[in-house]
Amino acid sequence: MRKMINDKYLRFHGAVEKTFSKGSYIFSNGNFQNHYYQITDGVVKLFSTGLNTLGMTFQLIRKGEQISLYSMFAEMPLLHDALALTDCRILVMPKECFNKIIEHDKVLMLKIIKHLSTESFSQPLMDSFSITDSPRVKIQQLFHNLKYEKVDQEKFSYEVRLKLKQIADLTNVDIEQIMPCIKSLEEQGLLKIVNDKIYF
Incomplete structure (x- = not known):
């Protein structure tokens, strides 16, 4: 996952940088993702606490990367937790603001489609890791x-x-x-x- 959106661009359109101390949750399983998250510093881990996964960590996300971007469009409760593995600074933007940006910025929309397609293409590779x-x-x-x-x-x-x-x-x-x-x-x-x- 590479940075798709410049930090200054996000801030201009309403993103606010928030700090998360090591061990704190960015979001939790069962909630809806109502914000866009982009890391400016630190490491976040995604993990599932479902009955069949026994607390399996499946991704580390670092500076410049987005957290669970696909969940912004799924309109379904999250199936995983996001935890600050280190002290983190994260740009946070309400979903409504994010949607307005991509409605008017077709180049960014294409970047997002490409990003999500790449993640979908590589999912079998990630699945083989977990089994x-x-x-x-x-x-x-x-x-x-x-x-x-x-x-x-x-x-x-x-x-x-x-x-x-x-x-x-x-x-x-x-x-x-x-x-x-x-x-x-x-x-x-x-x-x-x-x-x-x-x-x-």
Whole structure:
């Protein structure tokens, strides 16, 4: 997910920057998404607490990215929670204001359609991540998903800029298993570690 809307443009049209402390909720399962959210600083995690998902974290969202944009158009209750994984600053715009912008800005509307289409196209890839029980495969699939949207798809071209705790949170793998799994992936030639940095 890449920034589609300039921060200044959002502010001009009524967006307000709000701060969310680490551990606080941006929105919760069961509510309707009545605002557009774009992160200016920090990391937000999306996770489901449904009966069949056992609190599964399925996405980390960072600076410049939107939070659950598709929910703005679904007109249905949210099926997940959004939690500030770090202290965050987020531009928040009421849904009514957002709708007025895209009604008059056809270029932006096309960007949104392209963005939502890309997410829909890659959903089977994300689903395959959630159905495996193997910690090693979960971590490998996470790295693959993170790299998926990047232009450079050459082997070892993507630097994984996540701490072990973040990898554990996103994969629901015990933090003590993370490094052994990463070492195993390195031994298989699926990633490499240079100066304590992971390249996938």
